[in-house]
Amino acid sequence: MATKVHMEALSPTMEEGQLVRWLKAEGDSIANGDIIAEIETDKATMELVARGEGILRKVLLGEGGTAPVGEVIAVIAGADEEIGELVGAAGDSPEPVADSPVSADGPKSARGPTTPGSPVASAPAEDPPTATVGEAAQVGAESEEAGLPDQGGERLKASPLARRLAEENGVDLRTVPGSGPGGRIVVRDVEAAKVGAGAAVPPATVGTTEAQPWHPGVPSEPGVDFEDLPLSQMRKTIAKRLVESLSPVPHFFLRITVDMTRTLAARKRVNALLEAQGDKVSINDFVLKSVAGALGRHPEANAQWMGDAVRRHYRVHLGVAVAVEDGLITPVIRDANQKGLAQISREIRELAGRGREKKLQPEEYTGSTFSVSNLGMFGIHEFTGVINPPEASILAVGAIEETPVAEDGQVVVRPLMKVTMSCDHRVIDGATGARFLQTLKEMLEEPAAILV
Amino acid sequence: MPELTYREALNEALLEEMERDDCVFLMGEEVAEYDGAYKVSKGLLDRFGDLRVVDTPISELGFAGLSVGAAMVGLRPVVEFMTFNFSVLALDQVLHSAAKMLYMSGGQFNIPMVFRGPTGAALQLAAQHSQALESWYAHAPGIKVVAPGTPADAKGLLKSAIRDDDPVVVMEGELLYNIRGEVPEGEHLVPLGLADLKREGDDVSIITHGKMVHLALQAAGRLQREGVEAEVLDLRSLRPLDVEAVLASVRKTNRAIYLEEGWPYAGIGAQLVATIQEEAFDHLDAPVLRVTQADVPMPYAKNLEQLAKPNVERVVDACRRVLYRD
Numbered sequence: 001m002a003t004k005v006h007m008e009a010l011s012p013t014m015e016e017g018q019l020v021r022w023l024k025a026e027g028d029s030i031a032n033g034d035i036i037a038e039i040e041t042d043k044a045t046m047e048l049v050a051r052g053e054g055i056l057r058k059v060l061l062g063e064g065g066t067a068p069v070g071e072v073i074a075v076i077a078g079a080d081e082e083i084g085e086l087v088g089a090a091g092d093s094p095e096p097v098a099d100s101p102v103s104a105d106g107p108k109s110a111r112g113p114t115t116p117g118s119p120v121a122s123a124p125a126e127d128p129p130t131a132t133v134g135e136a137a138q139v140g141a142e143s144e145e146a147g148l149p150d151q152g153g154e155r156l157k158a159s160p161l162a163r164r165l166a167e168e169n170g171v172d173l174r175t176v177p178g179s180g181p182g183g184r185i186v187v188r189d190v191e192a193a194k195v196g197a198g199a200a201v202p203p204a205t206v207g208t209t210e211a212q213p214w215h216p217g218v219p220s221e222p223g224v225d226f227e228d229l230p231l232s233q234m235r236k237t238i239a240k241r242l243v244e245s246l247s248p249v250p251h252f253f254l255r256i257t258v259d260m261t262r263t264l265a266a267r268k269r270v271n272a273l274l275e276a277q278g279d280k281v282s283i284n285d286f287v288l289k290s291v292a293g294a295l296g297r298h299p300e301a302n303a304q305w306m307g308d309a310v311r312r313h314y315r316v317h318l319g320v321a322v323a324v325e326d327g328l329i330t331p332v333i334r335d336a337n338q339k340g341l342a343q344i345s346r347e348i349r350e351l352a353g354r355g356r357e358k359k360l361q362p363e364e365y366t367g368s369t370f371s372v373s374n375l376g377m378f379g380i381h382e383f384t385g386v387i388n389p390p391e392a393s394i395l396a397v398g399a400i401e402e403t404p405v406a407e408d409g410q411v412v413v414r415p416l417m418k419v420t421m422s423c424d425h426r427v428i429d430g431a432t433g434a435r436f437l438q439t440l441k442e443m444l445e446e447p448a449a450i451l452v
Numbered sequence: 453m454p455e456l457t458y459r460e461a462l463n464e465a466l467l468e469e470m471e472r473d474d475c476v477f478l479m480g481e482e483v484a485e486y487d488g489a490y491k492v493s494k495g496l497l498d499r500f501g502d503l504r505v506v507d508t509p510i511s512e513l514g515f516a517g518l519s520v521g522a523a524m525v526g527l528r529p530v531v532e533f534m535t536f537n538f539s540v541l542a543l544d545q546v547l548h549s550a551a552k553m554l555y556m557s558g559g560q561f562n563i564p565m566v567f568r569g570p571t572g573a574a575l576q577l578a579a580q581h582s583q584a585l586e587s588w589y590a591h592a593p594g595i596k597v598v599a600p601g602t603p604a605d606a607k608g609l610l611k612s613a614i615r616d617d618d619p620v621v622v623m624e625g626e627l628l629y630n631i632r633g634e635v636p637e638g639e640h641l642v643p644l645g646l647a648d649l650k651r652e653g654d655d656v657s658i659i660t661h662g663k664m665v666h667l668a669l670q671a672a673g674r675l676q677r678e679g680v681e682a683e684v685l686d687l688r689s690l691r692p693l694d695v696e697a698v699l700a701s702v703r704k705t706n707r708a709i710y711l712e713e714g715w716p717y718a719g720i721g722a723q724l725v726a727t728i729q730e731e732a733f734d735h736l737d738a739p740v741l742r743v744t745q746a747d748v749p750m751p752y753a754k755n756l757e758q759l760a761k762p763n764v765e766r767v768v769d770a771c772r773r774v775l776y777r778d
Contacts, residue, residue, distance in 0.1 A: 159736060159737045159738060160733045160734045160735070160736045160737075161706050161734065161735055161736055161737040162737060163734075164734045164735075179776065180738075180776050181776075186737050186738065186776055187706065187737040188776070247678065
């Protein structure tokens, strides 16, 4: 019996996935459980497993192509089984895809771009003038997704004002990507195109620069004023999640300065002990350990906004923001308040390493109750973090800086570190956050407190 | 400028107009001895006597018809409906007599009268007593309809309505009677058919009337924190409609929402959407959206009533959507 291969939800927040690589080709035989493709989710690159057996008869999503969760991306069936209907329905084409000119280009162009990473540029540009109805419909569907209006004669969607403005300014709407619902061209798109029209290269060819690495300030071609970098799944999720946070969450910020003299000294002693095992801990490990300890004492700061309740957590799961190539990910140290300094240190190193390789499993980056972000290694004095809902707080940690301070009437130099706590006021009030920070400061200024 | 409640402003308008013209009289249930169900006619019986401030039986059709007759022979009746929910009992006289008389008498009889009272929901009065029926009256040619949202507009519109030579329906709000605002003393007339810009902004037009003006202003305040400047246009007059003010606002912001307390189906907002798309199509960057009461009889349960009524979040959300910011 034929099996449809769907784009599966491979992370809890995944809405669409990008096909990185097919590990099986059309014609290969497939056993139930075989890994058949690699999919980039919003968080990581995951393996897609076959849920049926037979021959991989038809691939419907090309490498580099994107499909929403639930969409059919391939068909597994017996060697002689009739699959025209399945394939046709999946491709939303009136004719079975096998009979349309699209299939002549090979599986990659049946859906998704022929050039990985440049979905915008390739599809309309390669649209042959003799497109069949079936193909035109497909190209239309795809370009709508990519934000470009269709060039194959299908209806072009633009707001009345956008149409008028385009006409007045001589902007060809067919070259303007629409940012409104369903790819509707709205006035801001025409205005952007007006600016872009100053460049010698039309927007469609600017799209070809997308696949190239980002070298700030160095245009890939002379005369190009800007380039649109395609959104990775991770960038889309970051954008969505952070807008969801900052608009509805009433943030406020608490800042405290910590004298790190004793933590620095303690780290030195701890590392001397660990040296024999070839291990060592960082200042950030001390921060994480102390945050976990302070949260254990202040569960009111280890809380979440649930809409109709405030959830107070008694287990401390620390999310630690880790920069990765094209974004960030927050692996979670579970029950961090129950773990020793060296264990926290090893765990976060291991998780961060796999995070950078996009190898984390969903359960390794979800379920945190409190997050910590440290930009001290970049020399950032102090900053504020954006809360990752439904968490109610994030702690932003700055660099340790030698700072002159007045002490008993004398100016002395102390290594000071500023930490800033972003709080969701629905959950945490000023005094609640302040008490937590006070405990954190005490623990970092007297690391022996970790032992208590 | 003195600060009055909406209730006091209406009372002042009635008092001033009854002093100015002794053809003006007030009629309705409990308007005299009891000073009005909502105390709008407080003190008028003592001042003008029971020939000009007349208590009626519970008989909306009867006293509305009697008033139309009085108007035909030159008096200027002001009919109070305890609420507009009860006005439907008198609809035959309003729709068939008051609204048609000038036309069907070949111009012999004009009907200089006012039907007034509260419209819209208050709190937990259930389905029959929580209706906003503005569109029912605005639907028919031959009647003018106004819905003041502030004390100053309440006074100015009621005075103009009483002086107008055609039937005017003045739709107030139970939850508006206690709000306070500056009200010009003496001769303060707000012309019928003139909208008022309650807040200027360049980004989106929130067009509304009556009690919803206050919700619109709250939403505009919220949007300002997101960097969006919303314009709040209070129609004040639902018929005749200040089309020019609506179009000017839409031409400026290129996007609009209509906020009203009534139901969406064939509501005032539906009329506005039609007008805007006919007259300002090329100025629109987004469809015109409406925020209204849910299309259901008003639930009695408090939580469901809250869900059925328009609220700030829904207004803000609609504005974000026409701004493509969602």
